[in-house]
Structures are given as C-alpha cells and as structure tokens.
Amino acid sequence: MSGSAFDWMRPEGDTSLPPSDPLAGFPGVLDCVHCGLCLEACPTYRATGIESDSPRGRISLMRAQAEDRVAPAEVARWVDRCVMCRACEPVCPSQVPYHQLVERQRAGAAADRAPSFLERFASSTSRQRLFGRLARTARRIGLLALVERWGPARLRSLARAVPRHPRAWRPKAGRNFAARGEARGVVALHLGCTYPELLGDALREVVAVLTAEGFDVRVPDQPACCGALHAHAGAPEEGAAAAAATLRARGDADAWIVPSAGCAAHLLAADPKAPVAEPIEFVRRHGLRGTLRPVARRVAHAPPCHLLNVLGGAGSTDGMLSETPALAVCALRDANLCCGAGGASFAKQPEIAMLLGNAKAQAIGDSGAEWVVAGNPGCMLQIEAALRERGVRAQVLHPARVLREALGAELPD
Numbered sequence: 525m526s527g528s529a530f531d532w533m534r535p536e537g538d539t540s541l542p543p544s545d546p547l548a549g550f551p552g553v554l555d556c557v558h559c560g561l562c563l564e565a566c567p568t569y570r571a572t573g574i575e576s577d578s579p580r581g582r583i584s585l586m587r588a589q590a591e592d593r594v595a596p597a598e599v600a601r602w603v604d605r606c607v608m609c610r611a612c613e614p615v616c617p618s619q620v621p622y623h624q625l626v627e628r629q630r631a632g633a634a635a636d637r638a639p640s641f642l643e644r645f646a647s648s649t650s651r652q653r654l655f656g657r658l659a660r661t662a663r664r665i666g667l668l669a670l671v672e673r674w675g676p677a678r679l680r681s682l683a684r685a686v687p688r689h690p691r692a693w694r695p696k697a698g699r700n701f702a703a704r705g706e707a708r709g710v711v712a713l714h715l716g717c718t719y720p721e722l723l724g725d726a727l728r729e730v731v732a733v734l735t736a737e738g739f740d741v742r743v744p745d746q747p748a749c750c751g752a753l754h755a756h757a758g759a760p761e762e763g764a765a766a767a768a769a770t771l772r773a774r775g776d777a778d779a780w781i782v783p784s785a786g787c788a789a790h791l792l793a794a795d796p797k798a799p800v801a802e803p804i805e806f807v808r809r810h811g812l813r814g815t816l817r818p819v820a821r822r823v824a825h826a827p828p829c830h831l832l833n834v835l836g837g838a839g840s841t842d843g844m845l846s847e848t849p850a851l852a853v854c855a856l857r858d859a860n861l862c863c864g865a866g867g868a869s870f871a872k873q874p875e876i877a878m879l880l881g882n883a884k885a886q887a888i889g890d891s892g893a894e895w896v897v898a899g900n901p902g903c904m905l906q907i908e909a910a911l912r913e914r915g916v917r918a919q920v921l922h923p924a925r926v927l928r929e930a931l932g933a934e935l936p937d
C-alpha cells in the first residue's frame with residue numbers, strides 16, 4: 525500500500541477552520557503541532573512506516589477533510605486502520621484528545637450505515653449464546669480450520685479469532701459466589717460480551733481470586749454489552765446508553781469488577797467517578813490477605829492498551845507477577861505496542877491486525893514464555909490466534925490465573 529504522505533497538508537502556521545466546520549468544536553485538531561513525538565508510540569506507523577498510518581497523519585487528514593481538501597472516503601480509509609490503542613495520547617505534548625477526534629470522524633462516516641455484525645452480536649445475550657454455540661461446535665468439528673484456510677477474508681478473520689479450546693461459562697443473573705473466610709465486601713462481576721462464550725475460564729479465575737480474598741461476588745442482571753464496541757464503531761449514543769445501563773446494573777455492590785480493560789475504560793469514560801475496577805488492581809489495593817505460593821512458570825505480560833494508556837493500571841499485574849514466588853517473568857520486546865486486537869480490528873482491519881499480531885507473536889516466542897497473560901478478551905483472542913499461526917507454543921491466560929494458582933484458590937463450578 526502506498527502513502528501519499530504530506531501532499532494534503534496545509535502550510536504550518538495556518539490553523540483556521542470555518543466556524544461552520546464540524547471539527548471547529550474540536551480544539552485538539554488545531555493543537556497538533558506536527559512534532560512527531562507520537563510516531564514511535566503508534567503501532568500502525570511502526571508496522572508500515574506510512575505517515576497516514578500515524579496519529580499525526582490521521583489528524584492532518586481529518587483536518588483536511590474538514591477544510592474540504594480531501595475526500596471523506598480517503599480519510600476513512602486511513603482512520604479505520606487505527607486500532608484505537610491510544611498510545612499516542614500520553615506522549616503528546618499538546619494533549620490532543622486523539623480518540624475523541626476518531627470517534628467523531630467515525631460517527632460522521634457511520635451516520636447512515638447499518639450496525640455491523642459485531643455490534644449486533646454485542647447487543648443481545650441470546651445472539652452471543654447462539655454465536656458461541658456455533659463457534660464452539662465449528663471449532664470442535666474442524667470447520668473453522670477449513671474456513672481459516674479457504675474462506676473469504678472477513679469470515680477468515682472471524683474464524684481465526686475463535687480459540688483452539690473455547691470454553692463457555694455464563695453464571696446466571698442473581699447468582700452469588702460467597703467470600704471465603706471473613707467477608708471484606710461485596711462486588712459485582714461484569715461478564716462482557718466475549719468472556720462467557722469463548723473465554724469462560726478467565727471469569728472463573730477472577731471469581732476464584734475475589735472470593736479467596738474475602739469478597740462476595742454477585743452476578744447482576746446486566747446489559748449484553750457495555751457499549752465499547754458501539755463507540756469504537758462510530759455509534760457514540762448507543763455506546764453511552766449501554767455504558768449508563770451497565771453502570772446502573774451494579775446495584776449496591778461496592779465495586780464493578782471489570783476483567784476487560786477496554787470495557788473498564790469505556791465505563792470510566794461515561795462516569796469517571798464510577799467504582800469500576802480491574803480485578804488484580806482491586807485485590808492488591810485492598811491488600812492481599814493470602815500468602816502467595818510458588819508458581820514455577822515462565823510468564824510474559826502483554827498489557828492491554830487501555831490498561832496501559834487509559835487506566836494506568838498495568839503496574840498492578842506487573843507487581844503481582846514480580847511478587848509471585850518461583851515465577852520467572854519474561855521481558856517482552858515492545859510490550860507496550862498493541863497486539864492488533866484494538867477496536868475489534870481483527871474483524872474490521874485484518875491486514876493491520878495480522879501485521880501487529882505477527883510482531884507480538886514473534887516477541888512472545890523470543891521471550892521464552894510458556895504463559896502469556898493479558899487482561900482483556902480481545903487481546904487474549906488475538907494473541908492466541910497469532911501464536912497459533914506462527915507456531916509459537918505459549919498459552920494465553922488472564923492474569924487472574926497466576927494469582928489464583930499462587931493463592932491456591934478453588935475454581936467455582
């Protein structure tokens with residue numbers, strides 16, 4: 525793919541926009557000073573070296589669209605390749621609110637389109653169940669392997685996201701898992717759209733850790749999706765409504781435990797004061813009361829982008845790993861770069877997702893890790909698919925697996 529680089533950019537110094545311009549309300553688009561400090565942080569730019577695949581390039585494209593200097597379809601072509609990892613935001617000296625610009629651009633481009641397959645999937649628990657059943661059966665009988673090899677591109681990328689051993693675990697609404705020993709509080713468990721059908725073991729690990737640490741875990745009746753997928757797809761109203769409904773579903777529990785960094789970031793964007801917590805950070809903040817036993821494994825941490833760049837909570841998992849006796853923590857090259865899962869890119873932008881996934885799988889292979897932990901379902905699916913394709917033998921797990929083993933906690937039924 526060739527990039528047209530800078531030919532659509534305006535000369536430096538002229539930052540005017542017509543008052544009627546839809547981007548006039550976004551001071552961030554004018555705040556970009558083209559310094560390029562974001563380039564090295566951006567996984568898509570690092571993968572392709574094309575200016576239009578960088579935050580700086582996309583911001584300039586959005587501005588050029590607002591000023592009628594480039595066709596919207598050309599802008600969408602490049603903005604859609606952004607995995608929304610937000611690694612460009614913390615390094616930007618002008619504090620350009622990059623994700624807001626992208627969400628606004630996508631919302632404009634998506635105004636009259638039909639909801640995507642992923643949005644439909646996320647919006648209904650019964651659809652998730654049906655998809656989960658079909659996906660697990662298709663994986664078991666080998667159909668997905670055929671689709672991955674011979675199917676059309678879109679179907680192929682969906683098929684490769686289904687793990688080799690998908691596991692369903694969807695606790696019923698209203699179920700309560702009792703704290704072990706003296707209770708320290710009550711938390712609500714956010715299930716999310718992906719864990720219950722494909723990665724149920726991760727939810728069980730989280731419940732085991734929380735109950736072992738003295739928390740009653742409730743499963744509230746909750747919306748099928750927190751709305752993050754809708755927001756990424758350019759449907760901000762639906763995304764905000766689903767987030768508000770999800771936050772209300774917590775009831776009187778002390779905290780919403782959200783094992784998915786992407787969902788936690790979306791919920792906190794809707795209400796920054798909401799008691800939303802990532803499970804490892806939550807139990808460590810309350811002080812681990814169990815004694816950690818040795819876990820003799822070689823483990824690498826692939827921190828989800830939203831944990832790193834939005835929630836700032838990756839240090840909790842790193843701290844937990846480094847404190848676990850006998851655990852060998854394997855350094856991962858470019859651990860801060862997105863694995864390609866961001867913004868459901870595996871389904872919508874398979875080419876870029878594959879490039880980033882391959883780089884992550886290569887780094888994991890080189891690290892010598894036998895376990896890779898990632899606290900986000902999209903990352904778990906994407907990394908497992910990339911490892912499978914490259915023939916790297918490492919198991920992908922939620923970080924709660926390590927803590928559960930270290931605590932010697934029992935898994936719930």
Ligand code: SF4
Binds near residue numbers: 560616620
């Ligand atoms: S770091 Fe910020 S100001 Fe500099 S080029 Fe990137 S977006 Fe623009």
Ligand code: SF4
Binds near residue numbers: 567577610611613
């Ligand atoms: S959000 Fe991530 S992929 Fe998108 S421009 Fe920023 S750093 Fe690059």
